[in-house]
Amino acid sequence: MANKDVTDPARMEKIVSLCKRRGFIFQAGEIYGGLNGCWDYGPLGAELKRNLKDYWWRKTVQERDDVLGMDGAILTMEQVLVASGHVGGFSDPMSDCLLSKARLRADQIPEQDGTAVWFTGAGHPASNWSIQREFAVLVAPGKEIGEAHKTARRYYSEFLANKQISPKEIELVEDRREEVIGTTRFNPDNGSLLTEPRQFNLMLQTNFGATGEQIAYLRPETAQSIFCQYKNVLDSNRVKLPFGIAQMGKSFRNEINPRNFTFRSREFEQMEIEYFCHPDDGLRLTDEWLEERLKFYGEIGIPREKLHILDIPDGERAFYSKKTYDIEYEFPFGIQELEGVAYPTDYDLGVHEKGSGKSQLYFDEETKEKFLPHVVEPSAGCDRTVLALICEAYDEETLTDDKGKDDVRTVLRFVPRMAPIKVGIFPLLKKNEEQVRICKEIQKTLQPWMNVYYDDGGAVGRRYRRQDEVGTPFCITVDFDTLGEENPDLKDTVTLRHRDSMEQERLPISGLLSWLLERVR
RNA sequence: GCGGGCGUAGCUCAGUGGUAGAGCGCCACCUUGCCAAGGUGGAUGUCGUGAGUUCGAAUCUCAUCGCCCGCUCCA
Numbered sequence: 001m002a003n004k005d006v007t008d009p010a011r012m013e014k015i016v017s018l019c020k021r022r023g024f025i026f027q028a029g030e031i032y033g034g035l036n037g038c039w040d041y042g043p044l045g046a047e048l049k050r051n052l053k054d055y056w057w058r059k060t061v062q063e064r065d066d067v068l069g070m071d072g073a074i075l076t077m078e079q080v081l082v083a084s085g086h087v088g089g090f091s092d093p094m095s096d097c098l099l100s101k102a103r104l105r106a107d108q109i110p111e112q113d114g115t116a117v118w119f120t121g122a123g124h125p126a127s128n129w130s131i132q133r134e135f136a137v138l139v140a141p142g143k144e145i146g147e148a149h150k151t152a153r154r155y156y157s158e159f160l161a162n163k164q165i166s167p168k169e170i171e172l173v174e175d176r177r178e179e180v181i182g183t184t185r186f187n188p189d190n191g192s193l194l195t196e197p198r199q200f201n202l203m204l205q206t207n208f209g210a211t212g213e214q215i216a217y218l219r220p221e222t223a224q225s226i227f228c229q230y231k232n233v234l235d236s237n238r239v240k241l242p243f244g245i246a247q248m249g250k251s252f253r254n255e256i257n258p259r260n261f262t263f264r265s266r267e268f269e270q271m272e273i274e275y276f277c278h279p280d281d282g283l284r285l286t287d288e289w290l291e292e293r294l295k296f297y298g299e300i301g302i303p304r305e306k307l308h309i310l311d312i313p314d315g316e317r318a319f320y321s322k323k324t325y326d327i328e329y330e331f332p333f334g335i336q337e338l339e340g341v342a343y344p345t346d347y348d349l350g351v352h353e354k355g356s357g358k359s360q361l362y363f364d365e366e367t368k369e370k371f372l373p374h375v376v377e378p379s380a381g382c383d384r385t386v387l388a389l390i391c392e393a394y395d396e397e398t399l400t401d402d403k404g405k406d407d408v409r410t411v412l413r414f415v416p417r418m419a420p421i422k423v424g425i426f427p428l429l430k431k432n433e434e435q436v437r438i439c440k441e442i443q444k445t446l447q448p449w450m451n452v453y454y455d456d457g458g459a460v461g462r463r464y465r466r467q468d469e470v471g472t473p474f475c476i477t478v479d480f481d482t483l484g485e486e487n488p489d490l491k492d493t494v495t496l497r498h499r500d501s502m503e504q505e506r507l508p509i510s511g512l513l514s515w516l517l518e519r520v521r
Numbered sequence: 522g523c524g525g526g527c528g529u530a531g532c533u534c535a536g537u538g539g540u541a542g543a544g545c546g547c548c549a550c551c552u553u554g555c556c557a558a559g560g561u562g563g564a565u566g567u568c569g570u571g572a573g574u575u576c577g578a579a580u581c582u583c584a585u586c587g588c589c590c591g592c593u594c595c596a
Contacts, residue, residue, distance in 0.1 A: 461556030
């Protein structure tokens with residue numbers, strides 16, 4: 001997949017700024033310096049995210065007969081995650097080579113014998129620069145000790161690289177020799193000392209019980225509670241295969257390296273479906289779900305041509321998955337995954353059947369067949385999709401006024417159904433009591449149906465631009481015509497201004513609600 | 522986790538050892554008959570945090586936290 005990854009860091013910076021300035025997304029714990037990999041949604045961000053989640057739930061659960069919702073616990077039993085393979089699945093001890101920075105599996109390093117030569121530091125003979133860090137090199141039996149000095153010079157020279165000193169000029173302060181047998185603390189490739197092994201476990205753990213002796217994990221994905229409750233859902237809801245269980249909610253991963261704004265966070269929200277089916281239908285349904293999901297992205301304003309579908313080839317998929325599509329979006333920081341549509345067959349039900357000792361078989365009344373259902377898993381990242389919505393919506397437009405002066409208009413072009421605020425309501429003149437009164441009336445009428453925003457600050461043009469910047473698709477202005485001052489025919493009509501075209505039209509107040517509802521749902 | 526860059530007002534940034542600033546934004550009032558007009562007044566910072574050096578630190582040193590870029594990782 002030749003990723004013609006085009007990145008635009010300047011654009012991304014502007015988006016991050018706008019998110020903070022207008023209250024979409026803040027860094028968690030910012031006043032204390034910030035918590036790495038965690039983000040808070042401000043008022044507008046919360047509305048946007050809610051719109052996305054509500055639409056996903058509506059389309060996935062409420063408007064389908066074959067998908068049911070659930071909402072599982074975040075705290076997860078250890079046994080569940082042992083069975084699923086998450087415990088132990090990624091907790092390998094890793095060591096880094098101090099010289100080459102290579103990362104090695106500590107438990108796969110072959111045993112070595114030889115002489116370990118320890119150095120306590122290095123300096124430059126003609127200056128007072130010195131480095132006190134400890135370093136060591138393993139010299140195999142029968143080899144020259146001088147090799148160790150060469151390697152150590154290379155190691156210390158890196159610290160002095162910015163001082164323009166060549167490795168030869170470095171004087172090792174002190175060395176100490178130690179005979180070792182069966183050590184695994186050195187890189188077999190170059191003899192360099194390795195860092196102490198560190199566990200890399202991607203799950204967050206917590207303790208509870210009176211003395212905190214009991215272990216639980218914050219779930220690393222929402223899927224496991226669906227698998228564990230699949231039988232209960234089946235037994236309590238009179239459903240037949242194929243059917244799905246959908247869940248939205250928080251998941252947690254101890255990401256080594258959170259990056260790219262909210263894209264890779266330690267705490268994030270998922271929107272997952274497990275679609276249970278007969279083994280014969282799995283591959284076909286995987287393709288059908290892919291299409292279904294692509295349609296969804298179109299409906300929330302992410303155009304098909306900005307999405308890339310990766311058909312993950314054999315050997316690169318998780319071992320239990322028979323088919324995996326990644327749906328990727330062109331973020332300003334590169335083409336990155338929004339959603340995976342996978343076909344993990346009966347892997348999860350199988351491991352939980354084994355782990356719990358409880359049968360997970362399905363009995364088909366019609367065919368009299370008993371089998372372990374397969375599952376198709378469309379798993380979307382909610383926060384990633386919110387970020388994609390913002391990135392996709394962000395636009396800067398150069399306008400030229402009557403005097404020929406250029407002006408940049410910043411607009412978030414959300415599709416109306418995703419927009420945090422659906423309509424702004426302004427009196428043309430805030431000192432006109434009648435206009436203000438009518439505005440408040442309109443606000444009251446619309447508020448039970450959608451998020452509206454009343455504004456009377458500054459000139460009306462400024463209010464339009466303020467709403468452009470947060471993506472409000474429509475603005476209503478109550479003016480002198482509304483009062484019927486010039487032309488009685490225009491009494492009780494308002495100006496409706498469109499965000500994208502900046503065009504205006506006149507609508508009767510009585511028709512506003514239905515006109516808007518048609519466009520914002 | 523490694524390497525590099527950066528952290529000063531809500532935002533963008535200037536300020537390199539001697540009284541913390543600008544533009545934009547924000548708030549109030551005036552003005553304003555439809556696209557960031559104008560006027561007047563105003564608020565906002567332990568200069569990311571903590572130590573150290575110094576008579577004196579936004580500025581120098583160290584540590585730490587966070588952000589960005591490149592690696593690495595992403596079961």
